[in-house]
Amino acid sequence: MENLHDKRKVYEKSQLIESEIKQNPIEQFRDWFLDAVENPAISEANAMAVSTMEDDGCPRTRMVLLKAYTYEGFIFYTNYDSRKGRAIEKTHKACLHFFWPSLERQIIIKANLERVAENLSDGYFHSRPKGSQLGAVVSPQSQEIPDREFLESKLKDLEKQFENKEVPRPENWGGYIAKPYEIEFWQGRPNRLHDRIIYKLEGGIDWKNSRLAP
Numbered sequence: 001m002e003n004l005h006d007k008r009k010v011y012e013k014s015q016l017i018e019s020e021i022k023q024n025p026i027e028q029f030r031d032w033f034l035d036a037v038e039n040p041a042i043s044e045a046n047a048m049a050v051s052t053m054e055d056d057g058c059p060r061t062r063m064v065l066l067k068a069y070t071y072e073g074f075i076f077y078t079n080y081d082s083r084k085g086r087a088i089e090k091t092h093k094a095c096l097h098f099f100w101p102s103l104e105r106q107i108i109i110k111a112n113l114e115r116v117a118e119n120l121s122d123g124y125f126h127s128r129p130k131g132s133q134l135g136a137v138v139s140p141q142s143q144e145i146p147d148r149e150f151l152e153s154k155l156k157d158l159e160k161q162f163e164n165k166e167v168p169r170p171e172n173w174g175g176y177i178a179k180p181y182e183i184e185f186w187q188g189r190p191n192r193l194h195d196r197i198i199y200k201l202e203g204g205i206d207w208k209n210s211r212l213a214p
Ligand SMILES: Cc1cc2nc3c(=O)[nH]c(=O)nc-3n(C[C@H](O)[C@H](O)[C@H](O)COP(=O)(O)O)c2cc1C
Pocket: 044, 047, 062, 063, 064, 065, 066, 076, 077, 078, 079, 082, 083, 084, 085, 141, 142
């Protein structure tokens, strides 16, 4: 057994205090997201963990890429028939999680999810490189497949079929918008007295924030 008891880090890079935070958590997200994007130690600032609830009462988490955010919510793209897609279609909820170690920051977002408008999914789908478009067509995401060859031979066939043609977006592939109702910002601080500010949406319109014990 590897003992990790002495593996600990001092958090001292920044602080999160009431007099400096934004009243709107999306604006706070924007400040932190831009810090992450500009930080050379962070290669994919928009990579986030998405947890969905499964029928056995256990959440399941996987990474996806955040592709846009607005005052309304956070958008990512996936296969609607995937394991996460099926969970979202059932519960319409997910928890998004960002952790940027070099900034000593995490953000936890609880949200209601909806499919984005079809024209938005079309626009994003066709903005992707052709190989990624074909990959989305080829892959029955989350289903068991016999072997790798299954994907590669399908890809070869489709490359021929769509050589000089636009690839239509599969109906089961598109975006979700995660509309937040709770967002927590965590900033690591010395002596494990970390800063935690949680924003909650009240009455569907007003964001109220408060401090949580670390
Ligand atoms: C950094 C990273 C980014 C990813 N981005 C996406 C994405 O944007 N959309 C997606 O469907 N899968 C993405 N994946 C793959 C997912 O983690 C996952 O394997 C896949 O969506 C199937 O998940 P599911 O079976 O739980 O539905 C990404 C994986 C990693 C590691």
